[in-house]
Amino acid sequence: MQNIAIIGAGMSGLSAAHALMGRARVTVFDKSRGVSGRMSTRYAGDYEFDHGAQYFTVKSSEFMSVVNRAMAQGHIAPWAARAKYLKSGLMQEDTGGARFVATPRMNSWAKALADPLSVKLGARVKTLQRAKDNRWTLIFEDGRAIKGFDGVVCSVPPRQALDLLPKEFSKRAALKRAQMDVCFAVMLGLSEPIETGWDTLRVNDLPVNWLAFNSSKPGRAKAPTLMIQSAPEWSNTHAETDRDWVQRVMTEVASELVGADLSKAPHHALHRWLYAAVSQGLNQTHLFDSDLNIAACGDWCVGGRVEGAFLSGLSAGHCFNLKT
Numbered sequence: 001m002q003n004i005a006i007i008g009a010g011m012s013g014l015s016a017a018h019a020l021m022g023r024a025r026v027t028v029f030d031k032s033r034g035v036s037g038r039m040s041t042r043y044a045g046d047y048e049f050d051h052g053a054q055y056f057t058v059k060s061s062e063f064m065s066v067v068n069r070a071m072a073q074g075h076i077a078p079w080a081a082r083a084k085y086l087k088s089g090l091m092q093e094d095t096g097g098a099r100f101v102a103t104p105r106m107n108s109w110a111k112a113l114a115d116p117l118s119v120k121l122g123a124r125v126k127t128l129q130r131a132k133d134n135r136w137t138l139i140f141e142d143g144r145a146i147k148g149f150d151g152v153v154c155s156v157p158p159r160q161a162l163d164l165l166p167k168e169f170s171k172r173a174a175l176k177r178a179q180m181d182v183c184f185a186v187m188l189g190l191s192e193p194i195e196t197g198w199d200t201l202r203v204n205d206l207p208v209n210w211l212a213f214n215s216s217k218p219g220r221a222k223a224p225t226l227m228i229q230s231a232p233e234w235s236n237t238h239a240e241t242d243r244d245w246v247q248r249v250m251t252e253v254a255s256e257l258v259g260a261d262l263s264k265a266p267h268h269a270l271h272r273w274l275y276a277a278v279s280q281g282l283n284q285t286h287l288f289d290s291d292l293n294i295a296a297c298g299d300w301c302v303g304g305r306v307e308g309a310f311l312s313g314l315s316a317g318h319c320f321n322l323k324t
Contacts, residue, residue, distance in 0.1 A: 001025055002150040002322050005138055007125050007164070010037020011306055012298045012313035013155035014113040019317025021117070024150075028117055029138065031124035036110035038276065039102065039306065044267050046223040047189035049214055050106035051271050054200075054227065055079055056306035057097040063307045067100060075109040076100050077218040081199040086257070094202050104219035128152060128166055130292070151293035151320050155313060157275035161296050169294060171287035178300045181232035182239045183276030186250045189267030190224040194260050201257060207234045208253050226262070228254045232277055243270055278304035285315035295319055 009030035038052035102109035281303035
């Protein structure tokens with residue numbers, strides 16, 4: 001049985017691992033302290049924040065079957081949010097497909113997917129080296145090395161994949177075409193609920209483009225929380241700007257939208273996602289170099305979203321010719 005390394009324990013990496021499980025020996029490596037990537041949850045006392053992906057929708061029958069199975073297992077639930085869209089000064093319904101969230105937290109589904117897998121956390125892969133027998137060695141940032149991998153799935157953002165993958169990787173030009181935007185996430189823990197008439201608010205032409213009362217999601221902690229996410233163009237412009245200034249501007253804008261002084265919230269924190277929304281995808285499920293036996297996958301392959309990440313990883317996992 002072949003030995004496959006997966007770099008990245010977000011949704012695409014975990015999906016690829018499940019596609020390979022039973023057909024190969026699979027080990028998942030991730031630089032973080034936990035699995036889930038952008039389907040993450042931050043904790044602060046009684047407060048909980050899904051500070052990455054806010055929810056997901058379903059477009060394909062293939063992903064719907066996956067979601068139905070996870071709902072039956074208690075890992076996913078529909079989110080019947082009161083969704084509004086403030087567009088050109090007019091408040092309207094924020095329409096679209098049914099929304100789903102992982103329960104009881106956004107990282108819960110990823111944790112369930114990771115449970116049967118061999119996952120190594122706090123393991124930042126720096127580079128790959130190919131041995132004379134064509135197997136791959138993973139070199140880690142701390143100097144460690146693990147040998148003997150017949151193939152590699154790289155499920156990290158394209159800029160990081162370019163740094164990590166060997167120069168011989170034949171799909172580097174495609175990696176360079178994929179583009180992702182920065183996103184700042186402000187997390188506010190409130191002393192009491194604020195009634196606005198909505199649970200989520202989408203806006204445009206402002207530094208922020210999304211607000212959500214995280215505590216309105218099914219199964220969440222009761223402590224009231226508000227998530228604020230920044231608009232892509234503004235985020236890219238201010239990616240390296242002083243974080244205190246970024247948080248202050250976003251909080252001031254959100255205060256106007258909510259009708260309350262959010263600067264007085266008892267808890268506030270900021271997180272920068274350097275690679276968040278996909279601004280330019282590749283319109284293909286994955287990249288695969290059959291000579292090197294390396295695949296690259298992620299939501300950036302197919303234009304973003306949790307569904308895109310899952311299906312990209314699934315496709316990447318099935319592309320290997322696993323001879324016994």
